[in-house]
Amino acid sequence: MNKLELISALKNEANISKSEAAKVVQIFFDSMADAMSKGERVEIRGLCSFFVKKYKSYVGRNPKTGDKVIISPKKLPFFKSGKELKDRVDS
């Protein structure tokens, strides 16, 4: 399912216009992206949580050529599935 299909499913489920559904979906994912870009945690009960993990710079290797490469410090979001969703996916 992609974003457009999600919007259309929400429109039908909630009986709202397509533009309203699009706004809700946009607000939902934008709020989470915003929070993470500020380094904040995200906790959506029943669905998932995210936190931003910081990685220091390190020397890595190009697995193909074996050349050393310097990996600069980076931040990546860490995803943790919520309990309800985890149980539902695995049932």
Added chain:
Amino acid sequence: MALTKAQIVETVQKEIGLPKKSSTELIEDLLEIIKRTLEAGEDVLISGFGKFCVKQKRARRGRNPATGDDLMLSPRRVLTFKCSGKLRKRINS
């Protein structure tokens, strides 16, 4: 401070101009659709954000880390998230 559902509902309320009750219901509907889709084994791909993937894990021999006992882990389905390049850039800028 962590971002929670309550703040998202508040933003929906402000930006769309709906009462709090309907805004809450809209977000709950959205969450339910996402959960239902993943439950059915279908991935959810949000461009500009990332992809929620359902992965099938095979049975494997594991170990109880506390006691060191061998045990079999049954086949199961787990969720993974792959961050989009756009989100990654936004977090790192």
